[in-house]
Amino acid sequence: MLERLQSFEGNTPDVEAAAIVGVDGLTIAASFPLGVEEERVSAMSASMMNIGKRISSELARGMLDEVYIQGDDGYILLMSMGNEALLSVLARQQAKLGILFLEMRKAINDLRDLVRI
Amino acid sequence: MLERLQSFEGNTPDVEAAAIVGVDGLTIAASFPLGVEEERVSAMSASMMNIGKRISSELARGMLDEVYIQGDDGYILLMSMGNEALLSVLARQQAKLGILFLEMRKAINDLRDLVRI
Numbered sequence: 303m304l305e306r307l308q309s310f311e312g313n314t315p316d317v318e319a320a321a322i323v324g325v326d327g328l329t330i331a332a333s334f335p336l337g338v339e340e341e342r343v344s345a346m347s348a349s350m351m352n353i354g355k356r357i358s359s360e361l362a363r364g365m366l367d368e369v370y371i372q373g374d375d376g377y378i379l380l381m382s383m384g385n386e387a388l389l390s391v392l393a394r395q396q397a398k399l400g401i402l403f404l405e406m407r408k409a410i411n412d413l414r415d416l417v418r419i
Numbered sequence: 420m421l422e423r424l425q426s427f428e429g430n431t432p433d434v435e436a437a438a439i440v441g442v443d444g445l446t447i448a449a450s451f452p453l454g455v456e457e458e459r460v461s462a463m464s465a466s467m468m469n470i471g472k473r474i475s476s477e478l479a480r481g482m483l484d485e486v487y488i489q490g491d492d493g494y495i496l497l498m499s500m501g502n503e504a505l506l507s508v509l510a511r512q513q514a515k516l517g518i519l520f521l522e523m524r525k526a527i528n529d530l531r532d533l534v535r536i
Contacts, residue, residue, distance in 0.1 A: 339477075346473065350467075350471065357467060357488060364492030364493070368488070369486070372484050373482055
């Protein structure tokens with residue numbers, strides 16, 4: 303699983319970190335740079351996804367698939383991996399979002415079998 | 420302010436609703452369809468933005484500008500209007516995101532003066 307995450311990072315320039323996080327906020331697998339507190343990031347990613355799910359169903363946007371957060375120094379992208387887990391990715395500001403989403407979807411297709419959901 | 424919101428909605432096809440929400444979760448101005456509970460939407464938009472801000476600063480993405488939530492039936496787009504307010508937009512699934520973000524930025528430029536931030 304970690305191998306697939308690392309190959310995703312290798313394939314997509316401007317990705318700084320990637321993690322698979324359970325909906326409970328615990329890290330399942332992570333490839334994070336030094337200085338990032340893995341536990342807090344995972345917990346926050348899961349919170350964000352949960353609030354996103356509530357707001358999405360409240361507003362009749364259907365089941366939540368993706369959350370994207372843009373700060374002025376870069377992006378955080380969350381993509382649902384079914385009911386149990388999500389893929390959380392940090393990218394630099396110059397990242398090409400279209401390519402990134404495409405690569406995330408490919409990675410999720412491969413990873414989904416590994417987390418068995 | 421409501422006029423500018425409505426003209427934004429008129430200019431951008433596939434926008435279903437738009438609101439200006441204070442960071443405290445209270446609606447400042449809204450153009451919502453029937454059946455949507457304005458208060459809850461505003462409160463949730465503000466929560467989402469607040470968690471987005473925390474995660475963005477935690478992960479060194481800088482100041483938060485935009486949050487985008489994609490469900491399988493459409494989008495929710497949140498865009499910061501400074502420290503005091505945000506623009507929250509509901510769009511249908513077929514919306515063109517690039518155009519939508521552009522129109523949101525234009526509307527924010529006009530609206531910013533009106534909320535005086």
